[in-house]
Amino acid sequence: MHQDAHNAMLVIYPQRYSGQSSKANLTAARRIEDMLLKCNANIDCEIFLHFTIDGMHSNDKRNLGNRARLVYSEALSDPTGGDTSPFLAGAAARGKISEIPLLRVKEMKRLVQPGSVQDNVVSWNLSPAERCQQKGPKAAMKIVDALLDGMPDIGPDCRLDLVELQVPNVPDWVEGAWMMRSTWQSDPKKPIVTYCGFCRDVPVHKSIQGHLEATLMKEYWDSHPSAGPPEPLSSDSVEKPTLSLASWPGTSPTLSDIVVSKFDGDSTYCEKWALMLGNFREFVANTIDPLVQRTVGGSSTDIGGQRSTGPDLTVDPKPEAISAVVMPATPKDDFKMDDVFPGLVYG
Numbered sequence: 001m002h003q004d005a006h007n008a009m010l011v012i013y014p015q016r017y018s019g020q021s022s023k024a025n026l027t028a029a030r031r032i033e034d035m036l037l038k039c040n041a042n043i044d045c046e047i048f049l050h051f052t053i054d055g056m057h058s059n060d061k062r063n064l065g066n067r068a069r070l071v072y073s074e075a076l077s078d079p080t081g082g083d084t085s086p087f088l089a090g091a092a093a094r095g096k097i098s099e100i101p102l103l104r105v106k107e108m109k110r111l112v113q114p115g116s117v118q119d120n121v122v123s124w125n126l127s128p129a130e131r132c133q134q135k136g137p138k139a140a141m142k143i144v145d146a147l148l149d150g151m152p153d154i155g156p157d158c159r160l161d162l163v164e165l166q167v168p169n170v171p172d173w174v175e176g177a178w179m180m181r182s183t184w185q186s187d188p189k190k191p192i193v194t195y196c197g198f199c200r201d202v203p204v205h206k207s208i209q210g211h212l213e214a215t216l217m218k219e220y221w222d223s224h225p226s227a228g229p230p231e232p233l234s235s236d237s238v239e240k241p242t243l244s245l246a247s248w249p250g251t252s253p254t255l256s257d258i259v260v261s262k263f264d265g266d267s268t269y270c271e272k273w274a275l276m277l278g279n280f281r282e283f284v285a286n287t288i289d290p291l292v293q294r295t296v297g298g299s300s301t302d303i304g305g306q307r308s309t310g311p312d313l314t315v316d317p318k319p320e321a322i323s324a325v326v327m328p329a330t331p332k333d334d335f336k337m338d339d340v341f342p343g344l345v346y347g
Helices: 022-038 128-133 137-148 172-184 202-223 270-292 337-346
Strands: 009-012 041-052 065-073 096-101 159-164 192-197
Touching: 009 041, 022 041, 022 065, 096 137, 137 159, 137 172, 159 172, 172 192, 172 202
Parallel strands: 041 096, 159 192
Antiparallel strands: 009 065, 041 065
């Protein structure tokens, strides 16, 4: 928020669910507000979210209202009282976003890690907190659309970066960002949407990653013109598309387990798919890896016979030396976890 006046944060307050005390819910809300004020944030713009459920039945007792705040930097505010953040020009900044489609309970799911022996738990077996947490990708898309409604200079030349600071074990915002990107790409009044999520919990990260891989593979296979039918329509051989995409999490491209096991147990396509995977791995080993593992400077006297890898920085112009930075130290007895986030903002 403090980097630019065009950056803002939408804080959606935790809803009280069945089994949670009012005191616990109020304490969580006040803790959020105290941390925002401590990091010099302006929380004047309060927004009420009004949800609607298609085909709601009488047993669905979820609250159809939720508080939220549009937060921006107090340090970058206009001292004369004028509007500094461009988000304040949007329709949602007037205090209300209505007709937000809420995900139906029977469409909810619990994500599990790839390879887990558990299946996705059906909706009726979710806890009240898990049901309250899931709003759905359509709700995320509606909220962002309302925030942008009325903002000046919004179009395909603009880029909207959505950053989720703590990704829960539900794909609401990441699927919402994917939905915005695919739906708005032909709309001249909508920006290009990108998404970045941060997650501290490794099991949640693995579950979200596996869910996204399966979702992208399914959407590609169902919509790409060269993908062919998902299941053979007859005994005739069906040509499959050339494998040209892979993830790159480390030093070289790799294939996810979803892709590798696509045709496991299929007598018709298993061998062909294995051959394509082998050709891909051979291409990575013979073409990509030699480029990535290129040595620095060509010296053969490295310690232990190992060579550093990376770009060659021995030729002019050389990069400037980075000055030493001394970070302030905090005694162990005075350290508080709640001060880490505001400290990073000021730094």
